[in-house]
Amino acid sequence: MTATKDARSTPTTRSSAGRWLHDHALLIVSLAIFLACLGGMIASGLQVYNDDQLAHGSAAVPLGEYLRSGDFIEAMFENWESEFLQMGAYVVLTIFLFQKGSSESKPIGQRIPQDEDPRSAKDDPDAPWPVRRGGLALVLYENSLAIFFFLLFGLSLWLHAVGGAEAYSAEQAEHGLPGVTTLEYLGTAQFWFESMQNWQSEFLAVAAIVGASVYLRQRGSPESKPVATPHHETGD
Known part of the structure; x- marks a missing residue:
């Protein structure tokens, strides 16, 4: 009994690889799910694309050609565009706007560490390099999260337009109509329909988590207030 008790009380030692996986599991699992869903999108999209090709009397295409097609590029980046817009807008909106009772809001009337001016830490040897450097490097760094998401949004929006223009032009050609350039496609109702149908769902999801977190809880999740919190x- 004593030997068994001692064995059970001995802490389990993780390997360095195991500890790294444990410490980065949220990112790793999220990327793994993304890749699995991307694979499913490619496989099913290729089938749908080739079914449409055959229905119109054209030959089926191999995977590589499908991945270069306007249909795939438009479908991929139409969705990425809305996700990056949502995240960038959420990062910026939570600087200035509040929701009483929500775990997604900063506390009302209180300063939090994220509000502090990083210039006061310029002599801290452990501070990130831009903080110690100051000037333009710090200005860019203290806004880098929003900049990152809006750059990805802009790139995704452009690639959505590139792929969409190609797919739209191919459909126009089937009806004996002229195609469009990427810039012309940006002015079509089709482009904005594709964008808005995704944007509206992203901001609905934001509103849902902001509002629901006032009254609902998930024990163990940092996205929820503690279960017993009024x-x-x-805020947290």
């Missing part, structure tokens, strides 16, 4: 308390 509804009126705002």
